[in-house]
Amino acid sequence: MSEVERESMEYDVVIVGAGPAGLSAAIRLKQLDADLNVVVLEKGSEVGAHILSGAVLDPCGLDALIPDWKEKGAPLNVPVTKDNFYVLGAGGQMRVPNWPMPPLMNNHGNYIVSMGNVCRWMAEQAEALGVEVFPGMACSELVYGDDGEVKGVVAGEFGKNPDGTPGPAYEPGMVLYGKYVFLSEGVRGSLSKEVMAKYDLSKGHCPQKFGLGMKEIWEIDPEKHREGTVTHTMGWPLGSNAGGGSFIYHLENNQVYVGFVVHLNYENPYLNPYMEFQRFKHHPMVAELLKGGKRVAYGARAISEGGWQSVPKVVFPGGALLGCSAGLVNVPRIKGNHNAMLSGKAAAEAAHEALKAGRAGDELTAYEAELRSGPIGKDLKKVRNVKPLWSKFGLSTSLALGGLDMWTNNLFGLSLLGTLKHGKSDAAATGEAAKFKPIDYPKPDGVLSFDRLTNVSFAMTNHEEQQPCHLQLKDPSVPISVNLPKYAEPAQRYCPAGVYEVVEEAGKDPRFVINFQNCVHCKTCDIKDPSQNINWVTPQGGDGPNYPNM
Incomplete structure (x- = not known):
């Protein structure tokens, strides 16, 4: 810790990040023992301010955590009624039938949601149980104990000058000590990155792979709105330049989520993911849907895509990685929120047992074991070869091979391909500019596409x-x-x-x-x-x- 003098508070468990994983952990801890002192620290101005997700939610995580979520008013209001999958070309599209897809790809029973609103509701449930939830509290440092264990965080430091020195309104923040510290910061969290390097948590695992997800909310013509419809596309405009695809989800109030994901292992340094997204909206199928509508929100977030092979060791002395900090997204399903919730629940149960036994500051090995052998591990293991196949062979071959591999995993619990490895990191995949030509993107029209x-x-x-x-x-x-x-x-x-x-x-x-x-x-x-x-x-x-x- 730096030489700055700070006040401190002590908790049983300190949780960094009020996303689905962190809030699930907080709720479960208080369900298990109402006397535990639990705090959740959120860097956003309010819970949900920094949450960006598709999202079609598989409610299995919520079912396990709060079985009566419907009665408690969880904002899961739009069940999926229709699932569409298209491969796009420049001027048209080809519908891929649903019947050849393995059952895990079926969205029946899932809900189109705003995860920001789901997290706001979860924070209310946590606070009703006695969890302290503090938004606007960025955690800027980890605090280590004498044996190298994580024992707390520095939160709420404000008022530094641009050069890092204390300004006239400087507030040093506080140290919040925990017998265990859970990091649920989402993808590529700064503290998670630090502990992964310090304790070499990725040793023996593939490098994490990532995508960039961009999303707009549109209000569209009520005549074109089909509440509950889920559409995914692949192909144009990315072609062979990059992996990725789109999602269009019809939620309530004549709104649709329009999103686009570009896998970050692309080679051509001239590729502009944002402009690919804007170009996508000019496809005839999409343009017709959005015509006469208006965009009301925009955001972007990286997505972990490495899956089973890239999940690092998730425990370290004094704490654990939860949710997307551990990389628990199921890539073909484009879903990670259910696994985030399940990871928070599992980590909480492991911490509760440890605290009951008088332990603190050690590794929660029971959480690691549950994550790998329980529902999260089973979910990720079935689809583990889809991403490496896509990276290696491109769209069409990977659709066929990946589908076959998911079927054999689903039917027999095994893969004919074993476990394929990911290659180099996304940064290392970037090619030199001399080997590529710049891409000429159309200028945004200010109606469908925007700068x-x-x-x-x-x-x-x-x-x-x-x-x-x-x-x-x-x-x-x-x-x-x-x-x-x-x-x-x-x-x-x-x-x-x-x-x-x-x-x-x-x-x-x-x-x-x-x-x-x-x-x-x-x-x-x-x-x-x-x-x-x-x-x-x-x-x-x-x-x-x-x-x-x-």
């Missing part, structure tokens, strides 16, 4: 400008001296919020500019930068996007 800065205003993101930049360059010279000549500095394109610019002025050397105020906390830069030179750390609490119902 990045206009769309970012619909994320309602805000950062206090006098604080230190939370996008740290390990070496400030690298963007211009290495990334620009070698990779045409892809940060200009992969960031879905227009944070990074290369400014070239006549007679002057190019400059790398970071507009950190635009950041929507997606973490893509931390993942995709080919030099791994950008380190995303948390800004002060309450800053960032303010998503209403993503």
Whole structure:
């Protein structure tokens, strides 16, 4: 811990992040023992402000945690009524029938939801049980004990100058000590990244793989609205440039979620995921749906895609990784919220047993065992080869082989392919610019498609400008001296919020500019930068996007 003097508070369990995993852990702990002291710290201005997910929710996690969620008013209001799957070409589409797909791909019994609103409801359930939930409290540091164990976090530090020194209104924050600390920060959390490196948690596992998910909420013509309809597409506009696809979910109130995912292992550094998303909306099928409607919200978030092979060791001395911090997304189902909830429940049960036995600060090995052998492990193991097949063989071959592999896993509990490995990291997959041609993207029309800065205003993101930049360059010279000549500095394109610019002025050397105020906390830069030179750390609490119902 730094030399700053801070007040402290002690808890049985400290939980970082009020997403589905962290809130599930908090709820389960209090269900097991009402006398436990449990705190949840959330960096967003309110619970749900930083939650962005598709989302079609498999309620199995909620069923296990709060069986009477319907009676308690959980905001699961739109059951899936229809499942569509299309492969797109530039001017048309081909429907893929549902019958050849394995049962796990069926959305019957699932719900179209706003996970932000689900988390707001879960926070209410947690608080009713006596959990302390503090939004606007970013956790900026881990606190370690004498034996190297995690024993707490620093939260609520405000008022630093841009150079990192204390400003006139500096507040040092507090140390919150826990017998166990749960990290449920979502994908590529800054504290999770630190513990993974410190304790070498990824040793013996494949590198994590990622996608970038971008999403808009549209209000559409009521005549075209089909509540409960779920549509997924693959193919155009990405083609062979990158893996990925889209989702269109019809929720209530004539609204649709329109989303687009680009796998971040793409090679061409000229690819612009955001512009691929904007181009997608001009496909005749999508344009016809959105015509006469209006976009009301925008956001973006990285998605963990490595699955079973990439789940690191999830326990460390004094704590555990939960949910997307551990990478528990089922890629072909495009679902991770159910596993996030189940992981929170399992971690809570392991911590409860440990605390009952008088333990603290050690490894919760029971959680690790349950995650790998229980419902989460079974869910991820069945689909473990879909992502590596896609990365290796592309769309059409992987559809056939991946489908066959999921069927054999479903019917016989085994794969003819064994367990395929992922290749290099997404950063290392980036190719040199000299081997590719720039991509000429159509200019956004302001009706169906929008420039990045206009769309970012619909994320309602805000950062206090006098604080230190939370996008740290390990070496400030690298963007211009290495990334620009070698990779045409892809940060200009992969960031879905227009944070990074290369400014070239006549007679002057190019400059790398970071507009950190635009950041929507997606973490893509931390993942995709080919030099791994950008380190995303948390800004002060309450800053960032303010998503209403993503």
